[in-house]
Amino acid sequence: MEQDKSERYVKIIIPLEQDEDGYPPAGSERLWALQLEEGRYKVDNIPFFARDLALGDIVSAIPEQGAEEGVLRYQQVLQPSGHSTFRILVQDEDQVPEVCRLLEPLGCGIERSHLPRLIAIDIPPSVSLEAVREALAPGHAQERWEHEESCLGQPATEQGG
Structure with a gap:
């Protein structure tokens, strides 16, 4: 029987650095990720603006202060996916x-x-x-x-x- 995956999905906030022209057009990007265990998550969508991240990368993240439940702040890539x-x-x-x-x-x-x-x-x-x-x-x-x-x-x- 397949487990309901929705309970294991989180949003991870990736801070972005904007250049002098204001690109990317936001200060952060939110990516879907699948929780593997506490503090470890697998990126589950393709980043549009975040650099050095790819689909399937295993990353660390911590709860975002002041954000709604299930929103985390990106820390680092723990294991690149090769994508x-x-x-x-x-x-x-x-x-x-x-x-x-x-x-x-x-x-x-x-x-x-x-x-x-x-x-x-x-x-x-x-x-x-x-x-x-x-x-x-x-x-x-x-x-x-x-x-x-x-x-x-x-x-x-x-x-x-």
Whole structure:
């Protein structure tokens, strides 16, 4: 019998540093996480703004003072998942489906932001970062989108050098 997972999910607040232009557009990001044990949580959605975090990372967090029950403050990554996180900003919102068609067949996960032109991409360890970069290159060269590599995991298939 499957256990009700909703009781084990929490929101983790990730503080963000804004640059001189006010990016990212918030002082923090809230990510869903699955509680593994007290103080240890598995990130369960793709970060849109937090750097050096990826889907599946095991992180530590503590209760956020003054916040509602189940809201925690991020401390650190305890165990990287090996996943990578890219962000794509398309010039025209109508290009979002094209980006999805390019990356989903490679095995990437995609989440759309509340900002209509922003997409967060999860790249599992089994997916080649170079294949993702190559898929994005034509649109980038044509200035239809920009991408940021915010967290680079260690793919299981990566060769040492």
